[in-house]
Amino acid sequence: MENRRLILVTNDDGYASKGMAAAIEVARGFGRVVVVAPETTQSGMSQAITMYNPLYLRRIRQEEELEVYAFSGTPVDCVKMAFDYLLREERVDLVISGINHGSNSAVNVLYSGTMGAAIEGSFYGCPAIGLSLDDHAADADFEASVLYGRRIVGDVLAGGVPLPLCLNVNVPVGKPDELRGIRLCRQNRGFWREEFYRHEDPRGREYFWLTGEFVNMEPEATDTDEWALAHGYVSVVPVQTDMTDYARLRELRGVFGVGPAEKPAKS
Amino acid sequence: MENRRLILVTNDDGYASKGMAAAIEVARGFGRVVVVAPETTQSGMSQAITMYNPLYLRRIRQEEELEVYAFSGTPVDCVKMAFDYLLREERVDLVISGINHGSNSAVNVLYSGTMGAAIEGSFYGCPAIGLSLDDHAADADFEASVLYGRRIVGDVLAGGVPLPLCLNVNVPVGKPDELRGIRLCRQNRGFWREEFYRHEDPRGREYFWLTGEFVNMEPEATDTDEWALAHGYVSVVPVQTDMTDYARLRELRGVFGVGPAEKPAKS
Numbered sequence: 001m002e003n004r005r006l007i008l009v010t011n012d013d014g015y016a017s018k019g020m021a022a023a024i025e026v027a028r029g030f031g032r033v034v035v036v037a038p039e040t041t042q043s044g045m046s047q048a049i050t051m052y053n054p055l056y057l058r059r060i061r062q063e064e065e066l067e068v069y070a071f072s073g074t075p076v077d078c079v080k081m082a083f084d085y086l087l088r089e090e091r092v093d094l095v096i097s098g099i100n101h102g103s104n105s106a107v108n109v110l111y112s113g114t115m116g117a118a119i120e121g122s123f124y125g126c127p128a129i130g131l132s133l134d135d136h137a138a139d140a141d142f143e144a145s146v147l148y149g150r151r152i153v154g155d156v157l158a159g160g161v162p163l164p165l166c167l168n169v170n171v172p173v174g175k176p177d178e179l180r181g182i183r184l185c186r187q188n189r190g191f192w193r194e195e196f197y198r199h200e201d202p203r204g205r206e207y208f209w210l211t212g213e214f215v216n217m218e219p220e221a222t223d224t225d226e227w228a229l230a231h232g233y234v235s236v237v238p239v240q241t242d243m244t245d246y247a248r249l250r251e252l253r254g255v256f257g258v259g260p261a262e263k264p265a266k267s
Numbered sequence: 268m269e270n271r272r273l274i275l276v277t278n279d280d281g282y283a284s285k286g287m288a289a290a291i292e293v294a295r296g297f298g299r300v301v302v303v304a305p306e307t308t309q310s311g312m313s314q315a316i317t318m319y320n321p322l323y324l325r326r327i328r329q330e331e332e333l334e335v336y337a338f339s340g341t342p343v344d345c346v347k348m349a350f351d352y353l354l355r356e357e358r359v360d361l362v363i364s365g366i367n368h369g370s371n372s373a374v375n376v377l378y379s380g381t382m383g384a385a386i387e388g389s390f391y392g393c394p395a396i397g398l399s400l401d402d403h404a405a406d407a408d409f410e411a412s413v414l415y416g417r418r419i420v421g422d423v424l425a426g427g428v429p430l431p432l433c434l435n436v437n438v439p440v441g442k443p444d445e446l447r448g449i450r451l452c453r454q455n456r457g458f459w460r461e462e463f464y465r466h467e468d469p470r471g472r473e474y475f476w477l478t479g480e481f482v483n484m485e486p487e488a489t490d491t492d493e494w495a496l497a498h499g500y501v502s503v504v505p506v507q508t509d510m511t512d513y514a515r516l517r518e519l520r521g522v523f524g525v526g527p528a529e530k531p532a533k534s
Contacts, residue, residue: 046313076378111314
């Protein structure tokens, strides 16, 4: 048992969500599972960290092969709490974040708390997989997600995958035999345009709800995660975190009238 | 006056911060300024959006050339409120986010609310500039930041810069004549390792504060934002939002045993 793998599971829908139960189902076959997940829903929390509030940790469940903790912070806080406190003395073999209620394809990778946590996990030197199901319903059917999640986790843990590794996996709605398999993709370009619903609260104060629509900038492309999902495939996008725009870096050399260094060093 | 430029200013330290006053100083010389900024501090909020709470908007100030609104959401919510509601009928020429109290170099671009808002601004088709000063103090001296901010904004608005454009600008501590100029850089690789301060609240409940240290993975590199800041330069990193890891995309083709499509289409 000494060599049992250790899998950290987190999400952004909260430790008690249906998708968390599905993620635990994915992870359990591969080793000991420790869950550190938000107390409440943290959807749309991106890579946010809690800087100005104290955070509370609650142990929900403790069995030999499954421990569950609820943490009062963001998904990224949960990952940090796991690696830098709870599991500090242990070697974590894999991070699973999800299974999210709702897809995180295209630009949603930037807003997603699920993917924020997966990215953070990959910073700790083990593979990290964000799993999302393209269904926001509380009673969503996770059968196909669990099946494909297990298969992808199995392939990653079988080795041969270089690190760092962070995968953004999205599963379309459907029974396993309705899905068409796994498709490696790139992130679809696009953005959200919002509409604000305007209302008045009981005290006569105006308030707004954010709501919006995804604008697909490349609806014709067939190598994107959006296309894969829309055509019944499980999309897998490897994610990296160097945001530098290298093309612009070259173009901008002229604009600011400077080379790499403008004035000679004083030191 | 019809052709006056319109500049949206936001930040993550809140509309009343000293850095916001400095950002307004930068923007005012270039046109009409509309500020939509968080009510309270939103540091570390990344690209987070508010999905499950109503949002309140307050007008703080209205002059011909300067309007200021406080919004109860995240920095990204503020940008969305500005473009998709308040300024819906107008053309925004530039977004300035900042001036942040604290640098957003290296991997901080992922956690930063300042940069979350700048990135969001760039999705609306105008240049967006995140400005940060490498000083967390409430009474930080923004003189050099304002001077360099004006210069960079001037260069960007002078044209010739292709869109989309998002710049992560960080200014070191020092008087203008102590700084060595602007340096175009790439994002330094690295990550944070945390320590959790553990305490007990007055009711005997254990709580944690997140605190940490940046681990620089390439301290020798001289073309990074970390190096530039440490050597007295204003660092300028152009930022893009395609997180796809294209190198891994190729390497992974073998791992999942699939090509672009695994099963023939049913449709």
